[in-house]
Amino acid sequence: MPLNAVLEVEDNILATLGTFLRGLLERGVVEYLLVPQTTLAGDNVVQTLVHDVSRLQTVNPVAPVLPVNSARLVSKLTVKGAPRPVGVVLRTCEFRALVELVKLQQASLENVTIIVVDCLGTYEVADYAALVAAGCDPTAELLAQVRDGDLHPHEGYSFRTACQMCEYPVPDVANVHSPDIHLGLLGTDGRVLVTVRDDLAEPLGLTPTAVPEGRKTVVEELIRRRAAERDRRFAEFRSRVNDVEGLLAQFSTCIRCHNCMVACPICYCKECIARTATFEHEPRQYFEWAERKSIIRMPVDTLMFHLTRLNHMVTSCVGCGMCASACPSEIPVGTVFRAVGEKVRAIFDYVPGRSLEEELPLATFREDELTELGEK
Amino acid sequence: MAEFEPRIVAFLCNWCTYTGADLAGTSRIQYPPNVRIIRLMCSGGLDPVYVTKALLEGADGVLIGGCHPGDCHYQSGNYKARRRVAILKSILEQLGLDPDRVWLRWISASEGQYFAETVTEMVAALKEKGPNPMRNLWGM
Numbered sequence: 001m002p003l004n005a006v007l008e009v010e011d012n013i014l015a016t017l018g019t020f021l022r023g024l025l026e027r028g029v030v031e032y033l034l035v036p037q038t039t040l041a042g043d044n045v046v047q048t049l050v051h052d053v054s055r056l057q058t059v060n061p062v063a064p065v066l067p068v069n070s071a072r073l074v075s076k077l078t079v080k081g082a083p084r085p086v087g088v089v090l091r092t093c094e095f096r097a098l099v100e101l102v103k104l105q106q107a108s109l110e111n112v113t114i115i116v117v118d119c120l121g122t123y124e125v126a127d128y129a130a131l132v133a134a135g136c137d138p139t140a141e142l143l144a145q146v147r148d149g150d151l152h153p154h155e156g157y158s159f160r161t162a163c164q165m166c167e168y169p170v171p172d173v174a175n176v177h178s179p180d181i182h183l184g185l186l187g188t189d190g191r192v193l194v195t196v197r198d199d200l201a202e203p204l205g206l207t208p209t210a211v212p213e214g215r216k217t218v219v220e221e222l223i224r225r226r227a228a229e230r231d232r233r234f235a236e237f238r239s240r241v242n243d244v245e246g247l248l249a250q251f252s253t254c255i256r257c258h259n260c261m262v263a264c265p266i267c268y269c270k271e272c273i274a275r276t277a278t279f280e281h282e283p284r285q286y287f288e289w290a291e292r293k294s295i296i297r298m299p300v301d302t303l304m305f306h307l308t309r310l311n312h313m314v315t316s317c318v319g320c321g322m323c324a325s326a327c328p329s330e331i332p333v334g335t336v337f338r339a340v341g342e343k344v345r346a347i348f349d350y351v352p353g354r355s356l357e358e359e360l361p362l363a364t365f366r367e368d369e370l371t372e373l374g375e376k
Numbered sequence: 377m378a379e380f381e382p383r384i385v386a387f388l389c390n391w392c393t394y395t396g397a398d399l400a401g402t403s404r405i406q407y408p409p410n411v412r413i414i415r416l417m418c419s420g421g422l423d424p425v426y427v428t429k430a431l432l433e434g435a436d437g438v439l440i441g442g443c444h445p446g447d448c449h450y451q452s453g454n455y456k457a458r459r460r461v462a463i464l465k466s467i468l469e470q471l472g473l474d475p476d477r478v479w480l481r482w483i484s485a486s487e488g489q490y491f492a493e494t495v496t497e498m499v500a501a502l503k504e505k506g507p508n509p510m511r512n513l514w515g516m
Contacts, residue, residue: 243472248515273425293434295514303516304425304432310467311424311460344466348459361463365455367445373458374442374482376494 002178005206007192013143016192017117017183018059021089025053027203030087030113034073036061043129047073049086061089061117062185063139064159065128069265069322071097075107082111090179091119092168093320096353097265099177100316103360106268113200116171116179118186120151121163124325131157146185149218162321162334165230167223177355184211187218234339237332247303250336253329256302260323260333261309266316273312274305306333314341315361316352382436382502384411384495387426389419391449392484393441399488407492408499411439418442419480420453424464427478431468434511436502437477439494444482454482476501477508 009016024030037048038058045063047070050056071094077086090098095116101107120142123131131138131154138154145151149169153159169186171179180200184193189212196206241250258274261267273279279301289296314337321334345351347370348361388394394415400407416422419442427438440461442454458480465475479498483491510516 238470241470241472244509244513245472247471247473248513252515273423278425289433293511293514297514297516304428307428307432307467307471308425311428311464314467315463340467340470343470344463347462347466361459362456365452365459367455370458370462371445373462374445374454374480376481 001198002182002195003198003201003206003208004211005194005196005201006188006209006212007194009191012140013146013185013190013192014060014062014139017061018056020183020192020194021059021061021087021115022053022056023204024087024113024115025050025056027205029200029203030085032084032086034070034077034086034088035059036063036089038063043132044125045128049077060139061115061183062120062143063128064120064122064142065125065138066091066093066122066160066320066322066325067125069097069263069320070094071101071107071265074098074112075101075268078108078110078112079106081108085111085113087113087115087181089115089117091122092116092171093119093162093166093318094265095171095179096168096318097320099353099356100266100318100360101268102356103363104266104268104316109356113181114179115181115183117183118146118170119163119166120146120169120185121153121159121166123153123157124160127157143185147187147190147218149186149222151222160321161233161324161332162319162338165226165233165335165338166319167226167230169222169226170219177353184215186222187215188212189214230338233332233335234342237335237339241336251303251306251331254302254306254331255329256299256305257328258305259326259328261305263322263326264309264313265320265322266313266318267309274301274308279304306336310337310340314344315348315350317341318352380503380507382410382499382507383434384437384439384498384502385430385435386411386413386439386441386495387416387419387422388413388439388441389443389449389453390415390417392443392447393419393481393491395485396441396483396487396491399485400492401488403488405488405492407495410499410502411495418448418450418453419457420448420450420455422457422460424460427464431473431477431508432510432516434508435477436505436508436511437479437498439498440478440480441483441491442480444484447484474505474508477505 182195319338324334468475
């Protein structure tokens with residue numbers, strides 16, 4: 001059973017979070033910490049792997065910017081098993097992607113302590129940098145809004161589309177596999193709620209207390225607003241893409257850079273099939289296609305690429321939206337994948353990132369399911 | 377104008393449906409010549425990428441043939457194929473493509489007659505549907 005404790009905030013929330021995370025190293029709970037820190041330039045916040053507690057000066061696990069889905073980084077650290085105890089500070093979408101990567105055997109949780117912080121939303125990397133350049137403190141702006149959970153972006157800016165419709169500001173709803181440590185900020189009366197695996201309470205010097213009243217309501221209300229935005233965007237997508245012309249229009253501006261695949265935390269294949277000989281053709285092949293169809297789009301296989309990715313990984317898509325952020329043509333790839341994925345996963349009652357025990361839909365089967373398929 | 381003749385790409389498993397198709401041939405059972413057969417070792421080995429490819433290239437239908445549930449030569453390949461086909465059909469439907477152009481059928485090595493009937497039935501259904509609109513589009 002996880003235990004709840006509360007950290008009083010003396011100076012500001014960020015400082016309290018920093019002190020708590022430093023404590024993980026100081027108290028020997030972990031030897032290394034993967035934690036977001038502000039870069040020297042100040043206009044970005046990136047993951048750092050830290051061994052020396054004195055190098056935790058610019059820790060910021062709530063900065064509203066997500067340059068990479070860190071599940072990919074945890075995979076790099078743990079694919080062969082983490083050699084030393086390491087703590088990884090993640091957002092909920094990163095945590096859920098990590099659960100999927102573990103099931104895909106691309107990461108291991110051995111020697112890993114997972115620390116998830118309430119997510120307040122993120123801006124595109126360029127927008128975050130622009131806000132900082134304009135003299136704003138995007139983190140402080142959002143931390144000022146955590147009491148009532150009515151999170152607003154800076155005027156003239158918007159959160160990433162994926163964040164606007166994310167129902168996971170906190171990890172502990174809908175039976176999501178629990179992180180080892182969860183730092184709650186939303187609806188906690190300006191304090192920090194710490195929910196930990198019970199054996200961690202003592203080494204961390206935490207005294208169990210009740211969850212601050214009001215948190216539940218604040219979180220539920222935020223999730224309700226996000227879900228409404230999700231449904232609005234899904235409906236808009238479904239009315240836009242409902243025939244062949246709509247589908248072609250959706251991917252008309254794709255430049256086939258494969259950025260969406262590169263940015264995707266679930267697309268772990270070292271050699272994506274889209275970059276193998278399967279998608280490479282003999283010169284005469286193009287001429288034959290052109291002859292048969294009288295005209296073909298060049299380069300070929302643009303729509304094929306997206307359909308292939310959907311078939312291969314949409315069951316595990318956690319909706320982090322890194323694909324959409326990476327798209328130079330601003331195609332709403334993330335919305336397409338989330339909307340399509342929702343119905344595909346419903347077939348198997350599968351929710352990516354929910355549980356380590358639930359088997360990946362493509363890795364298992366049941367004899368008594370889908371029995372109408374294959375029959376006359 | 378000549379009647380529309382659908383083109384069907386068929387992915388058939390080596391152990392059951394391909395052998396069933398072979399039996400249809402050696403038994404001189406008549407069926408429409410609209411089907412182009414590709415032999416696989418197992419329906420479970422079919423990556424949906426190839427079904428998608430056939431549809432986007434303008435094939436009017438894709439037939440996937442495997443062993444009856446419980447009869448897979450590799451124990452469970454057909455069950456896995458069934459999941460992949462369910463996912464593929466859901467994706468096609470949601471993107472405005474016609475999932476009914478993809479047929480999955482369990483046809484055993486002894487069911488030459490059933491193979492011939494399936495192809496006949498599929499050709500008739502596709503004639504009803506008309507040509508795959510992808511054939512004359514080039515934006516993909």
